[in-house]
Amino acid sequence: MQGLTALLKMMASSARDLAPIIIVVGFFQLVVLQQPLPDVWGLAGGVLLVLLGLTLFMQGLELALFPLGESMAGAFANKGSLFWLLTFAFALGFGTTAAEPSLTAVAAEAARIAAEGNVVDNTEAARAEYAMLLRLTVAISVGIALLVGVVRILKGWPVQYLIISGYVTVVAMTFFAPESIIGIAYDAGGVTTSTITVPLVTALGVGLAHVIRGRNPMIDGFGLIAFASLTPMIFVMGFGMLWAAF
Amino acid sequence: MGQFLLQFGNTLFSTILDVSPIVIILFGFQLFVIRQPIKRLKQIITGMIYVILGLALFLLGLEKALFPLGEVMAQQLTDPSFIHGDGPVPEVAYWKDYLWVYAFAAAIGFATTIAEPSLIAVAIKASEVSGGAISVWGLRIAVAIGVAVGVSLGAFRIVTGLPLPWFIVSGYVVVIIQTFFATKMIIPLAYDSGGVTTSTVTVPLVAALGLGLASTIPGRSPLIDGFGLIAFASLFPIISVLAYAQLTAYMDRRAAGKDNSTKTKGEAS
Numbered sequence: 001m002q003g004l005t006a007l008l009k010m011m012a013s014s015a016r017d018l019a020p021i022i023i024v025v026g027f028f029q030l031v032v033l034q035q036p037l038p039d040v041w042g043l044a045g046g047v048l049l050v051l052l053g054l055t056l057f058m059q060g061l062e063l064a065l066f067p068l069g070e071s072m073a074g075a076f077a078n079k080g081s082l083f084w085l086l087t088f089a090f091a092l093g094f095g096t097t098a099a100e101p102s103l104t105a106v107a108a109e110a111a112r113i114a115a116e117g118n119v120v121d122n123t124e125a126a127r128a129e130y131a132m133l134l135r136l137t138v139a140i141s142v143g144i145a146l147l148v149g150v151v152r153i154l155k156g157w158p159v160q161y162l163i164i165s166g167y168v169t170v171v172a173m174t175f176f177a178p179e180s181i182i183g184i185a186y187d188a189g190g191v192t193t194s195t196i197t198v199p200l201v202t203a204l205g206v207g208l209a210h211v212i213r214g215r216n217p218m219i220d221g222f223g224l225i226a227f228a229s230l231t232p233m234i235f236v237m238g239f240g241m242l243w244a245a246f
Numbered sequence: 247m248g249q250f251l252l253q254f255g256n257t258l259f260s261t262i263l264d265v266s267p268i269v270i271i272l273f274g275f276q277l278f279v280i281r282q283p284i285k286r287l288k289q290i291i292t293g294m295i296y297v298i299l300g301l302a303l304f305l306l307g308l309e310k311a312l313f314p315l316g317e318v319m320a321q322q323l324t325d326p327s328f329i330h331g332d333g334p335v336p337e338v339a340y341w342k343d344y345l346w347v348y349a350f351a352a353a354i355g356f357a358t359t360i361a362e363p364s365l366i367a368v369a370i371k372a373s374e375v376s377g378g379a380i381s382v383w384g385l386r387i388a389v390a391i392g393v394a395v396g397v398s399l400g401a402f403r404i405v406t407g408l409p410l411p412w413f414i415v416s417g418y419v420v421v422i423i424q425t426f427f428a429t430k431m432i433i434p435l436a437y438d439s440g441g442v443t444t445s446t447v448t449v450p451l452v453a454a455l456g457l458g459l460a461s462t463i464p465g466r467s468p469l470i471d472g473f474g475l476i477a478f479a480s481l482f483p484i485i486s487v488l489a490y491a492q493l494t495a496y497m498d499r500r501a502a503g504k505d506n507s508t509k510t511k512g513e514a515s
Contacts, residue, residue, distance in 0.1 A: 020356060021358060043311045046306075050304055050312070052307075053299075053301065054363060056296045057304060058363070060293040061363075064290045064294045066367075067285075067286065067293075072276075095271045098267070099264055099266070101264060113470065164425065167418045183470060186473070187474065190449070195363050198368060202438070218372075218375050218434075222372070222434035222437075223437060
């Protein structure tokens, strides 16, 4: 019985998270577009699934993702091997990004744009190669981002100097990069960080800042995601420039 | 029912596929590098199953119900017959004709951000680490307002055809100026909130809106102008979170001015 009340409470909290979407969609459909809701039961079923899914995910977050990120941070700090910690950071960034479905979609779209702009031969094989290289570029850039981000936590460098230099680099590269790659490059920063990676990486950063003496979890622990959304812009523009040059 | 199970099986399979690199890396390092038994292994495995099942249900529900409707709405709102009524379609898009589109962009940006699981996760962590100085809902609403402004401005840019770098570079300048005045505590979190917002829920709906706009407005190419909305949605939360922190600090200072015995939140902890 107690379990059921707890479950209902969690479901209610998920319902609050979803309420804005339902209100917005309902308002625009009924009031602005003045059209009936299509397939009301299908819609209600879908919302119920989303509700259940969100509730389960939030449970798993506290049970698995946060503890895993923290315990990995603790274990690497105990081991005291910088090499393995950095290898882990790179592998985590590279591995999760290479498999990211939204990146795959963006890369395919980018290859189509490139083919239309005659940057790539308009054949299946050439486009696939371009998309593959682009995905690899983004995955490497996220790997490097986490690596640099972890070094930053260890050294206690202020995050803003690194990020602002990154912005300056992005702006400078915008002048030289081919126009067709700019929109994709700017978007690539946003699509790389998935729902599972974010909690893990956040817990890892905060965990590291906790176990290393002299680091403040608030100032030093956060910031890893920021790097992971910045480097893809730089690397994708670099990729576009190199591709145009050769 | 059979069809539903099939769909669920498909979504579950692709979720497992997405999670597998993370699981392989985590357990690989655990087994070969750290070489220590994992603490609370049973709890973690249960939690991972919850995460995978939860994410699969979440995605399936979104794909079955909300995404199709959102996409149709984006198309209808950008449809020339909705925007110009029965009148003729002008050669050049006039930005004021699209007020409903900006309103929809802002509303959907806000609403999807509130539902974004990765943002909830970061907000919980931030509240925990800051000892409650940063509230879960305060951060989420600040980020959501940023996304709302960003996506709305991004829609305006697609309508007017102004160059994307102008907006993004000006946004960077604002962030840099704010960084100089912000309390040190909030800066890393604010920078992070740019990246976490654009995830499972926001990206598909916002991308649909961008493509819908770019393909119906005369003179815009969906391939070139359809991109860029995500960039807006990841830049503006940085600004709004920094602004939120400055506002809380300011209100705390005012409260402290009235009662000198209370310490300001930004300096505590």
